[in-house]
Amino acid sequence: MNSKICSNKACEHEGLPIPINQFNKDVSRASGVADWCKDCWKIKRLDFLLSRTPEDKARLRKVIERKNKRYLKMNKVCTNPNCLHEGAEQTVDSFHRNAKKKDWRADRCKTCCAATSKEAYALKKSKGLLQVPL
Numbered sequence: 001m002n003s004k005i006c007s008n009k010a011c012e013h014e015g016l017p018i019p020i021n022q023f024n025k026d027v028s029r030a031s032g033v034a035d036w037c038k039d040c041w042k043i044k045r046l047d048f049l050l051s052r053t054p055e056d057k058a059r060l061r062k063v064i065e066r067k068n069k070r071y072l073k074m075n076k077v078c079t080n081p082n083c084l085h086e087g088a089e090q091t092v093d094s095f096h097r098n099a100k101k102k103d104w105r106a107d108r109c110k111t112c113c114a115a116t117s118k119e120a121y122a123l124k125k126s127k128g129l130l131q132v133p134l
Ligand SMILES: [Zn+2]
Pocket: 006, 007, 008, 011, 012, 013, 036, 037, 038, 039, 040
């Protein structure tokens, strides 16, 4: 099998057999190649990209913003056992953004990150509140 007919009715090769190397490999098919020729896939992909209108992008942005807003409303407790806020809830604004985290926020509050750990340590120590060494 050295040539194949593209199964796309709108194919620019108009139903003529085209060399098999003009088809993408597709192991899921018995023939081992895609039904559509590479040219058709190229057009399809281009169509897909062009179909992403500015409205689509705006919608996508809105979804992300909504997600952000939900997290903005949430309060969070700093995971640092020696936090100066002593386990009190803080608004997420008090936490740095961290895309790796599930809630997009760092585990420790900004105060903990900003305050040099030495300072926090000394303050806690002077208050006799230090339970877990930093
Ligand atoms: Zn084709």
